[in-house]
Amino acid sequence: MLIKQMLHLVGLSLLIMAPFLVVATPVQEIEIRNHLFYPSEFEIPAQTKVKLVINNLDATAEEFESYALNREKVIPAKSKGVIFIGPLPPGEYPFYGEFFPKTAQGKILVK
């Protein structure tokens, strides 16, 4: 019974993870300097997967957080982090730095 359930689960996840068409993913670089995002606002195309490369130049860690995008990632001091977002429908997607939320704020415009 249990083994059967587990096998179903494995089967389902394999089905979901079936390889998808590989196309070049556009890259958007973001820098964190003095607890601010540069650029703090940028556009990405709708219905397209985008790779965000976040370069934290500060001596403190930051957590990239966006409820609209459903993404969160800790970027340690002086390091780069990669986050994949999209494909997304057009709209505004705010994001912020959880460790310095007063200053570190930004918005992604999907068009």
Next chain:
Amino acid sequence: MLIHSVIIILQEVFEAALIVSVLLALCRTLTISRGFFIPALFVAGLAASLYAINIVSIMGWFDGVGQEVLNSVLYGLIFIAIVSLFMSIGQARSSYAVSLSMSLCLIAAVVREGSEIIIYLQGFWGDSALIQSVVVGGFIGAGIGFSIGVFFYYLIVSLSVLNSLRICVGILILISAGMVSQTIQFLMQADLLISQAPLWDSSWWVTESSVVGAILSALIGYESTPTPIQVTAYIISLLISSSLALRSIRVYLKKSSIEHT
């Protein structure tokens, strides 16, 4: 700065304290030794420090998504530990298997939350202007989180054996499904699973940034914009966990009523 560090540390400690208090309460209800607790906590602390110290090289694994892969493994481990805990309750020689499952659950939960706390604090080490308020805030946050855990523990153990068993198992079922949903979320962020449009948006009702949202997210894995894969996986895990839990509770109650008569 102080208030932010209170909130950040409180969030992390609360999530770990919730799991730990439920596990300890369950031990008491099942009259299982809690001898594993201190060694497991020690191992978890060590592993969390190793994770935090090596975070930059871990991030580089798998083309820059090592952190997501490791986090989804940790969340997956919590799910497996809870499932194996349910499978071992009520079995013959259960106490060993129960302690082992609980240790695994505790270690994975503390490593996940603890490593984030260490990474956060690490950044302020050299900053004499900020370190003081961050450490004070951290202590306050950790104190509140710890107190909630202690309160929760005594609240559960004050109930009758049957009720506290129900509450512990009920919470663990919800946590386990939430962990699977989080695993999926990180695999999508790492582009190892296809990203999908959310199935619904309940952020008008409760946002994850609110206090209620944070509690719901720790307790039932609440997500205001979940994807279809996440919802499907959540429901499947809920079914697996609860069917196993119900069966083992039945066996356990039967066994203990035989022992008492």
